[in-house]
Amino acid sequence: MSLAGRALAIALLALAGAAAAQEVKPGSAFLSPQMQRQQEDEARNPGWLWVEQGEELFSRREGAAPSCVSCHADPRQSLRGAAARYPQVDAASGKLMNLEGRIEQCRADRQKQPAFGYESQDLLGLTAYVASLSKGEPLAVSADGATKPFYEAGKAFYERRQGQLNLACTQCHDGLVGQKLRGDTISYGIGTGYPAYRLEWNGLGSLHRRLRACSLGVRATQFDYGSDEYLALELYLAVRAKGLALEAPGLRR
Amino acid sequence: MASFNARITMPAEAKAGEIVEIRVLVRHPMDRGGQVDSEGRVVPRKILNRLTVTYAGEPVFRYDMHTGVSANPFVSFTTRAVETGDLLFEWREDGGATFTRTARLVVT
Amino acid sequence: MSSPISPTCARPEPALSRREIMVVGAAGLALAGLPASTQAATPPALAELIARVTEGAVPERARITFDIPQLVENGNSVDVAIQVESPMTEADHVRWIHVIAEKNPFPDVARFHLGPRSGRADIRATLRLATSQKVVAIASLSSGSYVMADADIVVTLSACIDGG
Numbered sequence: 001m002s003l004a005g006r007a008l009a010i011a012l013l014a015l016a017g018a019a020a021a022q023e024v025k026p027g028s029a030f031l032s033p034q035m036q037r038q039q040e041d042e043a044r045n046p047g048w049l050w051v052e053q054g055e056e057l058f059s060r061r062e063g064a065a066p067s068c069v070s071c072h073a074d075p076r077q078s079l080r081g082a083a084a085r086y087p088q089v090d091a092a093s094g095k096l097m098n099l100e101g102r103i104e105q106c107r108a109d110r111q112k113q114p115a116f117g118y119e120s121q122d123l124l125g126l127t128a129y130v131a132s133l134s135k136g137e138p139l140a141v142s143a144d145g146a147t148k149p150f151y152e153a154g155k156a157f158y159e160r161r162q163g164q165l166n167l168a169c170t171q172c173h174d175g176l177v178g179q180k181l182r183g184d185t186i187s188y189g190i191g192t193g194y195p196a197y198r199l200e201w202n203g204l205g206s207l208h209r210r211l212r213a214c215s216l217g218v219r220a221t222q223f224d225y226g227s228d229e230y231l232a233l234e235l236y237l238a239v240r241a242k243g244l245a246l247e248a249p250g251l252r253r
Numbered sequence: 254m255a256s257f258n259a260r261i262t263m264p265a266e267a268k269a270g271e272i273v274e275i276r277v278l279v280r281h282p283m284d285r286g287g288q289v290d291s292e293g294r295v296v297p298r299k300i301l302n303r304l305t306v307t308y309a310g311e312p313v314f315r316y317d318m319h320t321g322v323s324a325n326p327f328v329s330f331t332t333r334a335v336e337t338g339d340l341l342f343e344w345r346e347d348g349g350a351t352f353t354r355t356a357r358l359v360v361t
Numbered sequence: 362m363s364s365p366i367s368p369t370c371a372r373p374e375p376a377l378s379r380r381e382i383m384v385v386g387a388a389g390l391a392l393a394g395l396p397a398s399t400q401a402a403t404p405p406a407l408a409e410l411i412a413r414v415t416e417g418a419v420p421e422r423a424r425i426t427f428d429i430p431q432l433v434e435n436g437n438s439v440d441v442a443i444q445v446e447s448p449m450t451e452a453d454h455v456r457w458i459h460v461i462a463e464k465n466p467f468p469d470v471a472r473f474h475l476g477p478r479s480g481r482a483d484i485r486a487t488l489r490l491a492t493s494q495k496v497v498a499i500a501s502l503s504s505g506s507y508v509m510a511d512a513d514i515v516v517t518l519s520a521c522i523d524g525g
């Protein structure tokens with residue numbers, strides 16, 4: 001490594017260290033003031049169209065199966081804060097489960113219905129609806145006990161260089177926060193706005209869809225929706241965001 | 254296609270003569286045609302090409318949309334409150350399908 | 362710009378390969394003789410687009426406010442706000458407002474029909490802009506005249522390609 005290269009590497013490391021000590025801000029903090037206002041405006045943020053769909057699905061009955069609301073009566077109260085506690089370890093199976101996974105589990109095990117499928121419009125709608133019930137609630141995901149090994153795996157993923165560009169998440173999302181990457185501003189790796197309506201997608205998408213785009217961006221392996229890798233990463237991101245308000249459905253570029 | 258949702262935001266009540274703002278957000282991909290989907294198929298053009306709004310039976314607004322209107326389009330406009338009545342929103346899609354919603358404005 | 366990552370963003374059409382460029386180069390002379398329809402169509406001049414909408418009348422640059430971000434975050438959804446100073450009476454009102462984006466594949470983007478019942482000529486909408494260009498808002502007045510305003514906008518690319 002050249003002298004200049006070594007100096008740059010040291011500067012990057014110093015930057016990363018400085019950023020880690022700072023307060024982590026949500027993705028919305030890096031939007032224009034206009035987009036920030038639009039995110040908070042239920043008449044304007046298109047994500048609420050999916051929330052509305054989810055709300056309808058929540059009380060829909062299919063055949064003899066109970067509807068979601070049959071068990072989760074008064075969801076505005078009973079599910080307030082629930083989304084802020086995901087991902088979590090499922091006690092029965094010992095598996096790490098995010099909100100999408102929990103909804104699919106309820107559907108298969110309790111409603112005896114075929115799974116919606118990750119990234120289907122129905123699952124996005126239901127996830128957005130349940131997440132919206134916790135809008136404003138502080139994230140409260142644990143990194144201890146049964147979740148500890150998953151947290152460690154997620155942290156290792158975040159810090160590991162990968163892909164043809166040989167970059168770790170932390171290099172940009174801690175070290176270069178606030179700087180420009182082509183037309184966009186680099187934010188902290190925080191998923192509190194997901195599922196989010198991205199202008200680039202012209203629709204609502206999950207955090208895992210965003211992560212797949214990140215993986216592609218550094219020309220690394222794209223893992224499957226709901227894969228162990230992205231679940232562990234989602235957990236790590238949620239722990240990083242501890243105390244930040246959940247803001248789904250977010251609005252993103 | 255995904256479900257058709259429309260969010261119409263306006264005051265429920267207004268004084269006679271008052272100008273009210275009506276905001277409309279609707280779920281539609283507004284496929285402009287020629288894009289390739291994830292399976293490699295060419296998506297034909299299918300957009301909402303018109304929104305017509307009547308108020309107590311009288312036309313008060315019309316929005317002609319072409320391919321340059323965004324997906325899940327938003328529009329806001331104003332109307333003068335004249336009498337208690339329904340605002341009828343009717344979207345027309347390429348191919349002839351229509352979708353309607355109503356919202357009541359009470360004039361005091 | 363020095364950035365650690367420069368992913369190539371997805372383009373609406375693939376760039377020409379070197380082979381294709383060579384073929385075009387060799388066929389350049391022959392191409393000149395082909396009928397116009399096989400060559401890329403040049404969009405009609407903006408003035409012509411406006412004249413088509415106003416039936417030849419030249420709009421006055423007055424009484425219309427056209428609010429659009431100069432730097433567009435993503436061309437998929439661009440917020441515009443248009444207001445026209447008008448009493449909006451039977452005798453004197455805005456009949457419609459028409460938006461032209463000269464470099465969109467289809468430059469006529471939208472038309473908003475208003476009338477005395479509108480109370481105000483005050484519109485907001487989300488449009489789709491293919492590239493950096495001049496965007497024009499033209500209002501047709503009940504008097505038979507037209508007013509217009511335009512804006513030069515820059516569409517920036519989003520940072521990450523999305524294949525996932």
